[in-house]
Amino acid sequence: MYLAHRSRSLRELASYTRLKAMPDLALGLLIGGGSGTPSGSAFSNALSADFDGSDAKLNCTIPTTLMANDFTTSIWVRFPGSPSNLHAVSAADGAIWVNNYTTASAVGWRLYFKNTNTAGDGNISVWIHNASGQYDNPIANVSVALGDNTWSHIAWGRSSGSHFLYVNGSSVSFSQGTQQFNSSSTSFSATSDLEIFSSAGAGGAFAQGQCDEAAIWDSALTATQITNIYNNRIAGDLSTFDPEIWWRMGDGTGDTNSSGGAPANGGTIGTILNQGSLASSNSAGVNGTLFSDSVPA
Secondary structure (H helix, E strand, C coil): CHHHHHHHHHHHHHHHHHHHHCCHHHHHHHHHCCCCCCCCCCCCCCCEEEEECCCCEEEEECCCCCCCCCEEEEEEEECCCCCCCCCCCCCCCEEEEEECCCCCCCCEEEEEEEECCCCCEEEEEEEEECCCCCEEEEEEEEEEECCCCCEEEEEEEEECCEEEEEECCEECCCCCCCECCCCCCCCCCCCCEEEEEEECCCCCCCCEEEEEEEEEECCCCCHHHHHHHHHHHCCCCHHHHCCCEEECCCCCCCCEECCCCCCCCCCEEEEECECCCCCCCCEEEECCCEEECCCCC
């Protein structure tokens, strides 16, 4: 028994020595995932938000200072390669994120994905307009492959006046399109009204699909942080990254269905409470947005 105990102790010491020699990031991955969430923690992800491509969306409120300078947005999305509504994602007007777009008297912007085939390939673009009706297209028709009914992670933001875009943890190159004004210092939260999977444009189209774990920071995340959030296509606990906004689409504390009850697959979304560091900034389902049990995992 003494020899067996001694042998086990030596093995444990050797294992501990190897762990101590690992970089912090590798240690975090070994213990519990790319976000550093310890294994056995209370984090779980069982629900997402589902949009029919007709008129369902999320109405959100954000502080008007949130995206005034550097910022990062993060969201998981899942689109059908062949939308049942041909004016949904396949039309340029369906937006993933949109704030006050087409309102000429104030700053507005949208980020959208337009699929180009049934395999889920398509283009991501960002458009901004100012109060004078001028437009800037800093990210113009970036070709990406999101897949047919496949979960993908999109991170877009601005760092020191320059836009950046990551898809599934990797930086994506892009080019400047129309530039009637320079939006490098424009406040992207000049108004507090933010919508997810909404209509954005004269065509009145809505995006069809699902989204999950939508978050916003008032700073530019690093490439390492964004890659860790992607975490090999598995949505994880964002609390490590301290987002100002974090809408969990049914898995957050206080999230409810339209009757004020507990969220469940197929139920109509009522309120999605912000799990980030800001006290309020909640969101609400509109026109029958549903909970779904399809999640990035």
